[in-house]
């Protein structure tokens with residue numbers, strides 16, 4: 001489990017409405033100055049004690065597992081984008097509910113990732129492999145442990161911090177600043193600083 005020492009003040013760039021309790025924070029150094037944000041979605045389907053993730057076959061985040069999602073197109077609502085991406089990447093539809101917001105800064109990128117996260121407890125259709133994603137079900141842990149069936153080591157580094165909040169049914173907001181390196185051609189992401197807060201949904 002990550003060791004964290006919560007800091008009370010929400011990071012810059014994060015809009016926090018209402019009573020938010022700090023859930024986890026850590027790292028050190030100054031928060032980076034944020035470039036302009038682009039809107040993205042991530043959708044997670046959780047049914048019968050399992051979570052559906054997609055193995056990304058190409059593009060940004062290749063060879064990692066993630067929820068289904070992508071860029072919000074100009075003129076499109078965030079909800080419509082989330083539904084479109086779920087259909088395009090997994091071939092399914094769902095009654096998506098907003099469950100969190102992530103501000104993600106990755107060194108060297110010209111924009112900040114503003115990611116709206118959605119969840120659903122049911123879906124319509126059959127998950128299919130697409131050009132972009134290969135869907136796979138993972139058992140949901142009763143608690144977030146190191147031997148969790150969720151493949152943390154092949155996921156974005158921040159996921160292990162906000163999944164526990166999301167799985168507890170609370171709404172979360174957070175920010176992560178990361179750097180990217182490559183070892184033997186394999187990209188690695190190092191978290192410089194992070195902060196996640198939660199409120200009852």
Ligand SMILES: Nc1[nH]c(=O)nc2c1ncn2[C@H]1C[C@H](O)[C@@H](COP(=O)(O)OP(=O)(O)OP(=O)(O)O)O1
Nearest residue numbers: 040041042059060068069070071104113156158159
């Ligand atoms: N730190 C992070 N943690 C996380 O859980 N998901 C992240 C993340 N940073 C980015 N993502 C997600 C957001 C979005 O679902 C995906 C990136 O979107 P993509 O680049 O795949 O967009 P598109 O599917 O629109 O791309 P193209 O089809 O290649 O234009 O990765």
